[in-house]
Amino acid sequence: MKYDYNKIEPKWQKYWEENQTFKVTEDKTKPKYYVLDMFPYPSGAGLHVGHPLGYIASDIYTRYKRAKGFNVLHPMGFDAFGLPAEQYAIQTGQHPAITTENNIKRYREQFDRIGFSFDWSREVRTCDPSYYKHTQWAFIKMFESWYDKEHNKARAITDLVAVFESYGNKSINASCAETPTFSGSEWKRFSESEQQKILLNYRIAFLADTTVNWCPALGTVLANDEVKDGLSERGDHPVEQKVMKQWSLRISAYAQRLLEGLDKVDWSESIKEQQRNWIGRSEGAEVLFKVKDSEVNFEIFTTRPDTMFGVTFMVLAPESELVDKVTTDDQKASVNSYLEVVKKKTDRDRLADVKNVTGVFSGAYCIHPFSGEEIPIWIGDYVLGGYGTGAIMAVPAHDSRDYAFAKEFNISITEVVSGGDISNESYDAKDGKLVNSDFLNGLEVKEAIKKMNHEVEARGLGKKKINYRLRDAIFARQRYWGEPLPVYFKDGLPYTLKESELPLELPEVDAYLPTEDGDPPLARADGWKFELSTMPGFAGSSAYYLRYMDPHNKKELASRESMDYWKSVDLYVGGSEHATGHLIYSRFWNKFLFDLGYSVVKEPFKKLVNQGMIQGRSNFVYRIKGSNKFVSHSLKDKHDTTELHVDVNIVDNDFLDMEAFKTWLPEYKDAEFMTEEVDGAQKYKCGFATEKMSKSKWNVVNPDIICERYGADTLRLYEMFLGPIEQAKPWNTNGIEGVHRFLKKFWGLFYDQDEKLLLNEEEATDEELKILHKTIKKASEDMENFSFNTSISAFMIALNELPKGCHKRAIIEPLTILLAPFAPHQAEELWSVLGHKDSVTHAAWPEFNESFLTESTYKYPVSFNGKMRYLLDLDINLNKEQIEKAILEHENSQKYLDGKTIKKVIIVPKKIVNIVVG
């Protein structure tokens, strides 16, 4: 038989489907393992070769774990709500559901073509009402919950109401919006709508006036992680800050737990660090400042209470409500004109303008709480309204931003920490002794912070405080193609549907655009009396890993029983671009469900592997300007040429297929070439560059083409052989022949070129067994470390080392099992050639036998200082005489000993033997 992948691969794909080979149930006799891929958004372009990288890696690991005896859950689904399908709908009028369905079909075909071992019976689609029912359910639960800081968990809102009824809100320590205090009896006297308004301040899913990122071009609000440099992540449209009534999730309540949980997961340091930055914990103090000749006083947040005596001015954020309260009459005009200017700036302007210091004096003064001095209050847009209290004490000597401000407006600068030179720049380091600081003088910064914190609390001026940068997540988008929020309004106040009324299905609309009044598309639906916004993209992906555990459950997201069995995802594979989006939301969502007893683990994803992005490798041709002549790469500098992208599919190893080029685009029909000589032949060599894979750059490589030309097994092997899984790398097919050759060679262990079966039952020699066990050992270790590229190398070495004519079952049968995760189709075929009726999927991973591997040979000698050292391979139990004998027998020993004799052998550590020569 010939290695005919085009026959073998469809054959086994069909077999797997018909036999439900990868279907998995909660088998309590086996240990479980859960391998999850980040499910894709099914885009219209289909999969390119970059997409499957992670899927191939997780599939290999899945198949390995199965062979090791684990019951592996390895599901796949689709993150099917999203913008592209909606935009396509706006252009064409085609319902996004149809577009999505078609795209999913295409994805599924491509997935199947690569031979993934997903359990498709567990497929989930976020746009399916039977799925988003549970997304809506979670939202309702969040609406019906509040965050109890005392017990550090989410609790039912009914508990809160019970407390309110008896004691009011004085004793409640909750994560909530500012709420005036009331007593129990006052609560009972409040009207229904007054009570609901107060409860909204406490709910974890809440509706409130919020400063949001508004993207006019997209017509929707965006979450912080969807905005990069003041532009929308999708489409690069400008984003502005705007106050709007919007749904949010109180994710900030979970900041500390999200931070702490990072220490318990096996993720890359860089992703954890990104999340830590995003959460942005900072420890400091809130201190009260009184405004001179006024009833007003306000709190500021500082991480440097030690520099209290260096305060020479205060700054309020322009959006702070205090601005109006403190501004004096004679400053009113200039303050107002400043506020106007600030208002007009978009986020982007503000970012671009970082170096320009702007601000205005309010006319008012604070009284320094310790020195009693008068301190001017300024307004400046370098202070953010949304962080801390929106007001700061400025210490120009020890904060670079305050320094720049003081210089700009000629405000005095007082040094309070020695060690720097503040004549040209501020001294920000937390290192040095305090000066000019009354009772802090002489203390180190650290001690001074402690002492000042203590003093602040003792005098009732404030308290220690931890601030987080993490914002509550805006949970609404003014779009059509998303989950409807299960909310209706009564007297202008929101109420959620009952669980039994779910799902609230997405209604039909006549167009997918906002209405003329600017309402979201849902306003077009007949008789729609619910919330008009839909949920954001991250909603559906936040708990999908739980749904896979029990995907057909009609009652709940997943049964307790299934969750108790599968617990959490053991291995999660996906791109690092989700570090501050999905991976935070999902952890938050899980913690919330955990608080309510619906999830059984604190962290959803134990181990995370981020596959690197596969970039495109573009090819170029060089056209002489004003002609239809193309010159080869090495000649291009001799002519005045234009560099043009050329379709990489008509280029092989950087050599252009000139005939294909002429038929590629009509304009090149009569193209002429100036070639260069390579290998005695005239060839056209293309230039190349690494760029993001995209249609316009003609560098998209579709996995289907690779499958056609080399087979899916080669594609799988090659993507892994390209390099370490976590590393970004350009795609090129320059080396694909190598792995393809390997598969043919492997086939050659079974069949010769005349397609005659060579497999035999002869006994293996020690040498052959050594090669086998070496390979098993290496392959197993590499599997555990996700080092698939070196694992493949180990196979190649084995094939090189095996003596010619070794076609022994004892050797090639275990090798076939090792190969199966990488090249499952070929392995299945060969497994059946070996006479097995069952799928190779059910074969047990071979164990290596250390006894075949023991080596007691020395490695190499080195000499220095008249002593000889031999490095030994293993910590062998030879005695000194035996070692000495072995060394003397070494072919090189005489050369290194240089005619001298060994006097003494000293065994130093495990591997090194000192030899004193005379």
Added chain:
RNA sequence: GCCCAGGUGGUGAAAUUGGUAGACACGCUAGACUUAGGAUCUAGUGCCUUUGGUGUGGAGGUUCAAGUCCUCUCCUGGGCACCA
């Protein structure tokens, strides 16, 4: 500015605890076979001024021994960014 991850042949890359740097593969060179192919096989291939020297971005250091550890520095990629 701050944080993280990396820099090894012509190319993708290997290298347990510090222990023969460049495994494996591509490419290249020469040869064999041939039904003439983009097939297969054999040998060679870090660099240089080749009986030797040199070499893991650069400069120092520790060590018998450094790609690996330490200090400084340069470059590349990613993230955060007026967060007090």
